[in-house]
Amino acid sequence: MISILIVDDHAVVRSGLRMLLEAQENLEVAGEASEGNEAYAMTEEQRPDLVLMDLSMPHGKDGLSATSEIKNKFPETNVLVLTMHDDEEYLFRAIQLGASGCILKNAPHDELIKAIHQVSKGDAYLYPSATKRLMEEYMTKVEKGKEGDRFSLLSDREKEVLALVAKGYSNKETGEKLIISVKTVEAHKANVMEKLQLKTRPELVEYAWKKGLFGYSI
Known part of the structure; x- marks a missing residue:
């Protein structure tokens, strides 16, 4: 059994x-x-x-x-x-x-x-x-090799948004957890992608994992 x-x-x-x-x-x-x-x-x-x-x-x-x-x-x-x-x-x-x-x-x-x-x-x-x-x-990500660390460019709020999005939270769920609007979440996410020079969600997830953000306290 x-x-x-x-x-x-x-x-x-x-x-x-x-x-x-x-x-x-x-x-x-x-x-x-x-x-x-x-x-x-x-x-x-x-x-x-x-x-x-x-x-x-x-x-x-x-x-x-x-x-x-x-x-x-x-x-x-x-x-x-x-x-x-x-x-x-x-x-x-x-x-x-x-x-x-x-x-x-x-x-x-x-x-x-x-x-x-x-x-x-x-x-x-x-x-x-x-x-x-x-x-x-x-x-594809591995073949690109290690890129410069741009994590320090993120604000505390952007790090929170990055961690939640990487864990699978939707924009609405992220907004509810952080008590901000969906539009604000989308703006933060766009800033994160631009600052980290990432283009896709899988790249964002991989980056967040390498930075240990799955255990990030929010």
């Missing part, structure tokens, strides 16, 4: 996943969590075989940080990441942090079950198209 912890900030999604998984003879749901801190605590308590981890959870610790903490403390627990199409740039980072695989949220149910079994056996499961795109972007 494979025990699974479901981590997603939407109760409806968790409920649907629970029904799907519990309908399988050899799968059982060990529990549910709505954000990263809760996921870590429940992993420590329940010791599930696998954590089905959402990446974007705006109202708590994000999935990347939670994956890193869980794998550091409980290396025997496998993590299978759930992601939307717009979150594909986070896939390679999740794998680097110890996730055993990634599956898109719109994948067929039988593909999800297949991924769970594959990861539980110790194998990796990578969604081909997402992996290919991320690998290409990552290698």
Whole structure:
């Protein structure tokens, strides 16, 4: 029997996943969590075989940080990441942090079950198209080599916006967290991209990770 912890900030999604998984003879749901801190605590308590981890959870610790903490403390627990199409740039980072695989949220149910079994056996499961795109972007970034450190050019507010955007927060969610308007968020983000000479969101995510901003206190 494979025990699974479901981590997603939407109760409806968790409920649907629970029904799907519990309908399988050899799968059982060990529990549910709505954000990263809760996921870590429940992993420590329940010791599930696998954590089905959402990446974007705006109202708590994000999935990347939670994956890193869980794998550091409980290396025997496998993590299978759930992601939307717009979150594909986070896939390679999740794998680097110890996730055993990634599956898109719109994948067929039988593909999800297949991924769970594959990861539980110790194998990796990578969604081909997402992996290919991320690998290409990552290698392009590596080939550019190290560029000058322009981080000191950012204001404290711009660093906060950079950290939240890199974690997957939308402009609206970033504005709500920082108590500023969406237009102000967009202006800060544009300034960050210009100052750091970045052109795409994956580049921004990679830069933020190198600077340790996924643990940036806001």
